[in-house]
Structures are given as structure tokens and as C-alpha cells.
Amino acid sequence: MEFSLIDRIRERTAQARDDVRLGIGDDAALLAVPAGQELAVAIDTLVEGVHFPRGTAAADIGWKALAVNLSDLAAMGATPAWALLALTLPNADADFIDGLATGFAQLAQPYRLALVGGDTTRGALTISVAVHGFVPAGKALTRTGAQVGDLVMVTGTLGDAAAGLRLVQQGGQDDPRSAWLIERLNRPVPRIAAGLALRDCASACIDVSDGLLADLGHICAAGAVGAQIDASLLPRSSALLDWFDDDASLDFALSGGDDYELCFTVSPQKLAATQAELARLGCGATRIGRIVAGEGVCVRDRDGRQRATARPGWDHFAA
Amino acid sequence: MEFSLIDRIRERTAQARDDVRLGIGDDAALLAVPAGQELAVAIDTLVEGVHFPRGTAAADIGWKALAVNLSDLAAMGATPAWALLALTLPNADADFIDGLATGFAQLAQPYRLALVGGDTTRGALTISVAVHGFVPAGKALTRTGAQVGDLVMVTGTLGDAAAGLRLVQQGGQDDPRSAWLIERLNRPVPRIAAGLALRDCASACIDVSDGLLADLGHICAAGAVGAQIDASLLPRSSALLDWFDDDASLDFALSGGDDYELCFTVSPQKLAATQAELARLGCGATRIGRIVAGEGVCVRDRDGRQRATARPGWDHFAA
Missing domain, CATH: 3.90.650.10 (PurM-like C-terminal domain)
Incomplete structure (x- = not known):
């Protein structure tokens, strides 16, 4: 079950990234941050009926779960690199999983974003994504810094x-x-x-x-x-x-x-x-x-x- | 609501870490991986009624959600550094949140693990934690490598x-x-x-x-x-x-x-x-x-x- 979703996303996003030393399939991924770069990290959750209406297409859910997180990286001026995906869903519906993987991958591909870990569990439909991006040390955008007159x-x-x-x-x-x-x-x-x-x-x-x-x-x-x-x-x-x-x-x-x-x-x-x-x-x-x-x-x-x-x-x- | 949980954990785990350049409170955290270290990253979810029995104490849930993830780092031979926490819960019960923060922090403290991001949403009780640890480049333990005779x-x-x-x-x-x-x-x-x-x-x-x-x-x-x-x-x-x-x-x-x-x-x-x-x-x-x-x-x-x-x-x- 778990491997089915993760594999489907991986199939659709498979790109070699030098900074992924060990990808999905072990207890943890092993990753290398390029020299001079800081890591920007965020996590966001979408819950059915709260963050998207019931009946939303699986592909849209997959896209949006990644998009809201990439938006956090955008706000920091970071370049997307890796993601983790934790999916909870009520049953192992192959079509739903396939759709979700498709939507997630459609957004991941142009950024060469690698899915480096995941967990699939049974319960009410909930999807958490954690994203990791790079930003040159000291160069990140933040919420702090607005000056009077700006x-x-x-x-x-x-x-x-x-x-x-x-x-x-x-x-x-x-x-x-x-x-x-x-x-x-x-x-x-x-x-x-x-x-x-x-x-x-x-x-x-x-x-x-x-x-x-x-x-x-x-x-x-x-x-x-x-x-x-x-x-x-x-x-x-x-x-x-x-x-x-x-x-x-x-x-x-x-x-x-x-x-x-x-x-x-x-x-x-x-x-x-x-x-x-x-x-x-x-x-x-x-x-x-x-x-x-x-x-x-x-x-x-x-x-x-x-x-x-x-x-x-x-x-x-x-x- | 969100800040309440995150703040309570932060109060209980507050330690300065040089590698946390910008902690919770912006769109993403900014983190620095020490030179020569790879990052070991994992995510795991606990769902009420699946991964822990209904009625489990909040502090036990908070502890266990971190523990199962730290265990993944242990299996890689990695030193824990940072965590992200995504909590979905049915209502904003202050005692529950306080208990959860306490259990999480009890396990985080001895490792000087910093909570660097979180998201709190409303829905069925589900808790995802992503952990990040350091391991000297090329030195991680993996599942691969068992030899006949070992x-x-x-x-x-x-x-x-x-x-x-x-x-x-x-x-x-x-x-x-x-x-x-x-x-x-x-x-x-x-x-x-x-x-x-x-x-x-x-x-x-x-x-x-x-x-x-x-x-x-x-x-x-x-x-x-x-x-x-x-x-x-x-x-x-x-x-x-x-x-x-x-x-x-x-x-x-x-x-x-x-x-x-x-x-x-x-x-x-x-x-x-x-x-x-x-x-x-x-x-x-x-x-x-x-x-x-x-x-x-x-x-x-x-x-x-x-x-x-x-x-x-x-x-x-x-x-």
C-alpha cells in the first residue's frame, strides 16, 4: 500500500539528483545540502472538508498539497529540492492513489523536486507534505524587514x-x-x-x-x-x-x-x-x-x- | 491555536542551536547542515485507533510520535537535530495540547532536538512528525550490506x-x-x-x-x-x-x-x-x-x- 503510492509518484518524478545520496526505501533518506546553501523547511497539512471540499479530484488534492508548501518556499526565496509526503486515507482506492500521485508529480516535475520519504496510513483523508529548499546563506526573504515608506x-x-x-x-x-x-x-x-x-x-x-x-x-x-x-x-x-x-x-x-x-x-x-x-x-x-x-x-x-x-x-x- | 501547540513545545524545548538560523514563525525555517554531514530525513504518521488505542494519554501520543521517527534516525546511525510536527485534532482541547507538548518535549530534550516547524489543523486525530538528523558523509547505516555468515x-x-x-x-x-x-x-x-x-x-x-x-x-x-x-x-x-x-x-x-x-x-x-x-x-x-x-x-x-x-x-x- 505505502509503496504503491510512493512508487507511483517516484515513477512520475524519477530524476537523478546528485544531492539525494539515498532515496526512498530505507529507514531514512540521506541528503546533501550544497555548500554555501541554507535549508528552508516547511510543513503543511490539508484535511478533507477543511482545506478542500469533499469531492475534490484526487489529482487536485495531490497538486495542492505540494503547492501550498512550495508557496512557503517561494515566500522565502528558496529553490525547491526535496519533499516528504504523509498520506492518511480511508481505504486503498487505486484510482484515488493514482490520481493523487499524478497531481503531485505534475507540480513536482518542473522543479525537479524529489520525493525522498513518505508514509501511508489508514484514517480520515489527511495529507501532510514537508518541503525542503535551498537558499544562499543569509539571502533568504523573511517576514521581517519592512520599513516605513516601503x-x-x-x-x-x-x-x-x-x-x-x-x-x-x-x-x-x-x-x-x-x-x-x-x-x-x-x-x-x-x-x-x-x-x-x-x-x-x-x-x-x-x-x-x-x-x-x-x-x-x-x-x-x-x-x-x-x-x-x-x-x-x-x-x-x-x-x-x-x-x-x-x-x-x-x-x-x-x-x-x-x-x-x-x-x-x-x-x-x-x-x-x-x-x-x-x-x-x-x-x-x-x-x-x-x-x-x-x-x-x-x-x-x-x-x-x-x-x-x-x-x-x-x-x-x-x- | 496553531501557535499555542507549537509555542508550548518550544517553551519546553527552547535551546539555542547554532544550526537553526531562523526558527518557527516565518513561512519556513532556515537551517544549516554542518560541513561534512549528510542529512538523514524521515516522516511517520500516527493515527488514533490504528497506531495507538483510543484513550491513549496525550503525553504518550506526543512522545510516541517523535519516538517512532527518532527510531528511524537510530537505524541510520544519525544524530537527531530538528523536527517538524503536523497535528490534526478534532477540537482545540487545551489539556490535550498541553499533554501532547509535554510528551513530545520530554523525548526531544535529551537530544537537544529543535522543533523548527509545525501545522495544526482540525480533523480526525492524526499526528505526523518529520525528523532530520546528521550523519558523517558516507557513514550511515542502511538496510543494505548483510553478508552470508554475518x-x-x-x-x-x-x-x-x-x-x-x-x-x-x-x-x-x-x-x-x-x-x-x-x-x-x-x-x-x-x-x-x-x-x-x-x-x-x-x-x-x-x-x-x-x-x-x-x-x-x-x-x-x-x-x-x-x-x-x-x-x-x-x-x-x-x-x-x-x-x-x-x-x-x-x-x-x-x-x-x-x-x-x-x-x-x-x-x-x-x-x-x-x-x-x-x-x-x-x-x-x-x-x-x-x-x-x-x-x-x-x-x-x-x-x-x-x-x-x-x-x-x-x-x-x-x-
């Missing part, structure tokens, strides 16, 4: 995944017009290349997993600064605006989780170069506000009034 | 944890005479020091997690050799023999999981030195058989007859 930026568009979840919950997944938003929910694309480029320009960085307000709040707390966001500047996709009115789409953009874009701060002097570099990578980035003295995140409406923000991101243990 | 050895005693599980299932956990066996089930002690010592003497090594027959079978498969075991030589504790007759205790010793002793092979020339070194560490080791040409594990009874072995270890997905 600009607040975000890649891509916000709120799409939360909107996609709403559509799935409303039974709209068969409407072809909802496909793109649901793809944003099920197949987030970690901003690895952008994270690498931002190592040389951003003063702080985080990935938007829990919603912009919550995650930008972490940057503010880490840097002992505040942030002012202009609601009118938040990048929203046309698909989002087609489905939801201004207020609802703004709520999704501010507080919806699961977008896995990067939110970062940059000094005004570096803005042009940063945007040019990201554009070269095919990754748009939008200025949405600035860092100010104080604390917390303040959102201003189109007319300059402060917007009440009731729900600062996800809390899986909230009622 | 002796098969095992540390400690076998079958205790499976017997403890049986006693719990029979409602015997309140009988003080069962305490030691149940302790062996709930608080396995990974053989880290023995694993380090065995780097210089063992030809192959594995930890006994799925039962001796299954795990020694892995050594045989990896080395393209067979093994002959003498049932009469299997080290069984007096507690095991007090509770169960010869046949039942032999079954536990051969096929019971969860002992987390080390099974290893050693050339006859190195036997005396190996036993002396392990004894110096307070770890008994018993010769239980030898490596032969062929394949698979063969068990001989007291009178030399081959013993039928119906159940080669655990399969969590078997009926």
Missing part, C-alpha cells in the same frame, strides 16, 4: 480561490464560466520564480495563504510597522468581478485564503526594477499600499474612508 | 509492545503488573546511542517497527541474502513471559510491531567488540541467528524444525 505589493490577483470555493459550495462547479476561479482554488501555482527574483529587491515577503489582511498583518508585526492599503488598488480578476459585486469581491480579496500569491514590501527606489524583473518572469505585481509607522493593517475605501474589516483571514478552529 | 542481532527484548497492546485491548491497563508492557507500547525509547555506536560495526541495520520477520525481511531483500533465526534465542522479557505462554509470546516477538529495537547484522569477528560497546551504553544485544545464502527469513523451533510464520508484520490496510 510600498506594499502583491503578485497576481486576490480573492479568486475564495470565490472559487464559494462557487463549489453553491454547486456551480459545472458552469464553465466558473472553471477559472475553481482552478485557482484547486491548482494554485506557487510563485517560485518570483520569490527567487525578490531576494534582491524585497524588504519583506509572505505568501497569501490565510488572506491578505492576516498575512500582511504578519509582515507588520514582524517589522513593528503598520500598513495602509487602498481597496481600489487590490488586483481583482475579471472572472471574480463577473461573478461577484464590488463589496463581495473586495471581501474575498482582503480576507479570502488560498490565493498563494506573494505579498511583499519594497523601497520606492526599487519599484521600477522590481516590476520589470517580475514582468520578465511573466508575473504581474501591483502596488496596493504602503508601510507606515504604527501597527496593524488599515484599509481605505475608494473615497478615503477607513473600511471596517471584520474577518482577518482564516481560523480553522473558529466556529 | 550474525543477526537485536537490541533489548521483542514482543513487549504488541503484548502491551493486547493487554490494553483486554482492558488490563489498570493492572499494575501490566504497566511495564504498556509502557513499552506507549513510550518506546529510540536506540539512538546504539545506532551511533553501530556505525562502525554493523553491516546492515533496521528498526523493528513492523515486527522482526517483516523488518529482518527488508534486510534480506536489500542484501539479496536469507536469514535463519532460532526461536529459542529471541530475547523476551520476563513481563512478557509472565503474561503469555511460550507460543503466544513467541508470536509477539516474531511478528509484533512497535518495539523500536534495532535489528542489525555483524560479522562474527566484530561480535565481541560490538557487544562490549553496546553494553557500555547500557544496551543489551542478543544474537538471534545468522545470514545465509538464499532469500527470506526462516525461523527454527527449539527442536530444529522450521516454524510456520503466518503473519509477517503489520499491514494497516489488511482486514
